[in-house]
Amino acid sequence: MRDVGSVGLDGVALKRALERSGRRRRMWSFLVVLPPLIFLLVAFVYPMGKVFTRGFYDSTVSEIIPETTALLSSWDVGEGLPSEEVYATLLRELVAAKKERTLGLLGTRLNFELSAALGVVKSTARRGAKMEAPYKESMIGLSERWGSLDIWVALKRVSENVSMKHFLASVDLEYDREGSIVLVPEEERVYVKILLRTLWMSLVVSFFTLLLGFPVAHLMATVKRKHANLLLILVLLPFWTSLLVRTTSWIVLLQRNGVVNDLLVWTGLLSDDQRLSMMFNMEGTLVAMVQILLPFAILPMYSVMRTIPPSYMKAARSLGASYGYAFLRVYVPCTIPGLAAGVLLVFILSTGYYITPALLGGDEGMMISNFIAFHMKKTLNWGFAAALACVVLLGVMVLYWLYDRLVGIEKLKLG
Amino acid sequence: MASGSYRTLSERMWGWIFLLFCGGVFLFLVMPLLVIVPLSFNAQPYFTFTSEMLRFDSEAFSFRWYEQFWLSDKWRSSLVNSFFIATVTAICASILGVLAALGLSRPEMPYRRLINAILISPLIVPIVVSAAGLFFFFAPLGLIGTFPGVIIAHTVLTLPFVVITVTATLVGFDKSLIRAGLMCGASPLRVFFQVTLPLILPGVLSGALFAFVISFDEVVVVLFVASVEQQTVPRQMWAGLREELSPIILAVATVLIGVSVVLLLMLEMLRRRSDRLRGVEET
Structure with missing residues (x-):
């Protein structure tokens, strides 16, 4: 700051002083962020690196x-x-x-x-x-x-x-005796199927959260503020309730002697011995996951829809567009940022789902996370668990990068 | 959705279908939670409504599962553990999270995008992958099966939530207030504690509440890095759901739902207070 007093006619000293103070402010900001950053680098980024090295290195x-x-x-x-x-x-x-x-x-x-x-x-x-x-x-x-x-x-x-065997095994490949890479025997080919199933389930969940979430977000964005706040609480309540509690409630609803089956028997749609098995399969898991992840889709869509001026629709209508045409050609394109944010977030989160498939999934609803946990806790084949985790991690990182490019992480909001 | 008489009949019909659909979705969102509440008062050890309950017999309802929950040492000690872990986690995560949010909200912050991406990443990485990584990290350090281990792990997981919440309250924060404080001769530290902090306090508290709830509910990392010593309520529930299915779990679930409702209301109050402090108009 001393230099400011001695500003020369050429302004060079001032420029330098400004530069210096700018640098100092940048350094200060960086220093403020340093403690949390170091903490996360040590306690999170480094462990993720460990997962990676564990996948191919074991001495x-x-x-x-x-x-x-x-x-x-x-x-x-x-x-x-x-x-x-x-x-x-x-x-x-x-x-x-x-x-x-x-x-x-x-x-x-x-x-x-x-x-x-x-x-x-x-x-x-x-x-x-x-x-x-x-x-x-x-x-x-x-x-x-x-x-x-x-x-x-x-x-x-x-x-x-150093060996790539775990990474190969995570895509159903192995070394044969001579050291060339071959497919594992047909009855042991599991993991490609599980990876594809995880992707498929995430896609289905994203699609249905979009389908159910879009109208709700639209309703919330168009009713009076007072009502919108009330509806927002209805969305936030499940969002805030423990994942375990929500999965528990789905067990209560879907099991053989559960509420849904009781209701169907009571209304006479089913006889007592026709009770549906809705749990321990993929469908039950998907229904529960859609309910659990729905708020993550609704919230970003709602925050974008709120900012769309109603006059856009009115203008389109006054120019002669039908309601449906105006909605599709004017309103929906405006909601794309929120839509992308919601769908992408739901997709990312559902690829890593563990608790719900573990409790509701049975054999056919198991996702990749369940197999990672299985090898970590049961077979203790940590190298292989790490390789599987790496495959998931890489996929998620690509999606995260995409999310940042398309939406921007700083736009991520919770309630 | 303003209902105007200019709308045609088919449009009005679409409007009704739309409302009905939304009602269904809201029911789908909230119903599963509401079903648990009456069932937790079931006098019978079933997970479904008995015919007596549907007739509203007073004998069909009881507090017995709540009593058993409270009288069981297992559940009570896990409740204490959960509270302890969640409280310490919330404090650690808030301190780190506020620093991060303050730094990131400064316009001159270098590498903001990258740093933000790192700070938010625990939210995105699948929980099992994080848990495995933390296990590999903790094992050689002797942190497996210790309270510090669980607390460090939970601080990592909850930090993004605090960062996001506090950053949101810092949007629209009037920086001239800080400059005014500095020009009046206060030290930067004093400005922080007397000007900045009181203004962002509601946001910080929301972040802390968020961290508390997430740590209180977290089960996967606990399964990976904790031992029986650090038994928590969710872990006990997890064991119960996989092994001996007892209606106590429904009682616990109801209590947890109650806690969520209270926290949600507190958050809403904090949000309104924060909006008022920052002069954001309720539109």
Whole structure:
């Protein structure tokens, strides 16, 4: 600020002073944002990066059996069974791993590649100390599996730190013995189907929220402010109620002895043994998801429709357009920004749905998130769960970018 | 929708169909919530209306599930945990969220678009993906199964909501008030606490309420990063819905709906107050 006093006739000093003060203000703004930004970078962006690296990087096995890993990296399946040296090294390291209590980590990873391999490894490690050379024969004598190439291919594969196998598996591909990429056996092709189903369900949910939400938003935007506020509360109430509570209420409504079935039986539309099964399938999940996500579609549409002057419609009418024509050609185009915002937001949110499909979906209503949770919590195949999560994350990031380009994130409003 | 006598018969008929349709949608939105409330007073352990209830027999209704909820140690301790986690989360998220919103609302903010995108991203990323990432992040740090872990995770998830709410109240904020304060000789810090904060307080409180509700309802991250020690109400409900389906859940759900209604009314009051403070006209 000192320079301001000494403004020269040329104005250069003033310009510099302004620049400096501008820079200082930019720095201040940045400093204010820094704490939340750092917090999110550390506690959110970094963990998302971890999901990504987990998908292709895992050094657990190579740390447990480092020497075997080194030997196997130069071994190729074409050479047939590995040499006596590899057998001896593996046995020594398995015994050591048993002492260190890391054998289980190795075994479970091996099991994801080759079923029942965990048992073979455990029994070998247990008797390893008493075994005698030549180890190759003794190990094959203990379990025939050591004489097959499959277990060695599996070992080589899990001992590689960097591998694309999880990403391949998330689109139903795998490495065959020779290391070329092939489709998994037909009965195991699940994940492409699940990804497509997730997309399909999100599309259906977006379509129906639009179909139901558009008229409601239009009504709210055109009635008196007092009534609109009341209607807004009706929209916001479900929006504010716990997701779990809303899913619970759908269970109460849709189950076999639930309210809807009771009503149908009571009115005589169905006999008691004809009760519909509306839960644990895709349709039930979709109905509940539409209800739960409807406010996310209504709110952005409403906020755009509110700003459309009624005179537009009146002008179109006075020029001779019919109500329907004026509505379609004048009103609807004005609502496009809100419409896009609502539909895109609903689509993004529904691709990641977990709670509702988990409780209402049964087998055919499961979405990709349910499989991620399944592998995180049940099979403990975290690498694969991470790869699936990455696929979803990439998809959502593309949509998020699209949302930002089309709508602008700063326009996102809640109530 | 102004009804004018100039409208033709078919237009009027369309109008009625339109209203009927909207009524149906509103029913669809609100009905599922309303169904739960009377059912939670069911004297029988069923999830549906008994014939006695439909005849309004006074014996068909009871408070027994509410009693059981209150008397169960399991539920009560999870209620305490939920309140604790949600309160601390709301405080942390509000402080960080207000800073973010203040910075982002300054016109000279560099990289605004990118920073905004990062701050909002937890809202967009699927909850299971976030939960998995937080699990991988927390595991080596020993934060799995601890209160700080759950609170950090919930602060991440609720931050976007606070940022959005506070940013909305800052729109149309009269910056000359800050300049006036500064010109009167107050320090920037004093201006913040005596001028800015009182004006944006309603927005901040709404943001905090938002954070509280979301943390209070959150179950997926709790399932991934918490242990039995951090049992919360939603987690207890989740277990109940998947295993032993007990009508206590309906009682809990009704209480939660009640809480939402109260919070919603508080928010509406705060919004009106904020509009008045900022001089926004009710149109």
